[in-house]
Amino acid sequence: MPITTSSINHIRLTVTDIERSRAFYEGLFAWPVAIEMPADTPEDDQERYAFLYGGVIYNLGHSLLGLRPVSADSFDENRTGLDHISLDVASPAELDVAVSLLDLQGIVHDGIKDIGDGFILEFRDPDNIALELYAPKTPK
Numbered sequence: 001m002p003i004t005t006s007s008i009n010h011i012r013l014t015v016t017d018i019e020r021s022r023a024f025y026e027g028l029f030a031w032p033v034a035i036e037m038p039a040d041t042p043e044d045d046q047e048r049y050a051f052l053y054g055g056v057i058y059n060l061g062h063s064l065l066g067l068r069p070v071s072a073d074s075f076d077e078n079r080t081g082l083d084h085i086s087l088d089v090a091s092p093a094e095l096d097v098a099v100s101l102l103d104l105q106g107i108v109h110d111g112i113k114d115i116g117d118g119f120i121l122e123f124r125d126p127d128n129i130a131l132e133l134y135a136p137k138t139p140k
Contacts (some may be wrong), residue, residue, distance in 0.1 A: 010064035011085065013129060018055055018069035020088035020126050025067065027105060031058035031059045041139065060087075075128040086120070092135045 015021040025031070036056040037049035057066040065085075072140045089095060097114050098121055102109045109123040119135040 002025050008063045010056070010066060012057075012066035012068050013082075013125075013127075014068050014071035014076075014123075015055075015127050016071055017126065018067060021067050021069075022056060024126050025036055025058070025065075028101065029058075031060055031065070033057070034059040034064055036037040037067075046124075070092070071127075072080050075124075075130070082129070084122075084132055084136050089135045092119050092137070095133055095135050098133055 013021075034057045035049075035052065037046065037052055037054075041049065052066075053068045053070060055068040056068055057064050075082075089098065094113070099109065099112065102121075102123055107123055109121060110123050112119050116123055118134055118136040120135075125131060
């Protein structure tokens with residue numbers, strides 16, 4: 001009998017500089033922080049937050065995305081592991097807004113591409129992790 005799942009619970013990305021990555025993700029997305037170690041956590045209570053590895057977890061509404069500062073390596077989608085993360089937006093108009101925000105922040109992107117059933121906008125985070133925004137041609 002197969003394992004039955006209903007959605008992705010969370011994805012955690014390893015990053016080289018947590019402050020730089022937080023500034024990038026928080027500057028682009030309005031994701032609320034789901035959990036991070038409070039700044040005033042007493043040293044004897046910090047073990048409770050060890051699973052965060054000094055990072056942060058964001059609530060995307062239907063799943064979680066975490067950042068974990070551990071890697072001194074650089075991302076390469078041609079190695080085993082993550083290829084890219086694709087995030088839904090509601091409409092092609094939201095992709096236009098995203099292009100403006102990326103341009104304003106100096107983030108390189110490939111422009112909006114028509115992929116048949118929808119449109120995508122591809123760009124990368126500070127660690128070169130490939131990100132994509134997807135908008136359906138017909139609103140859901």
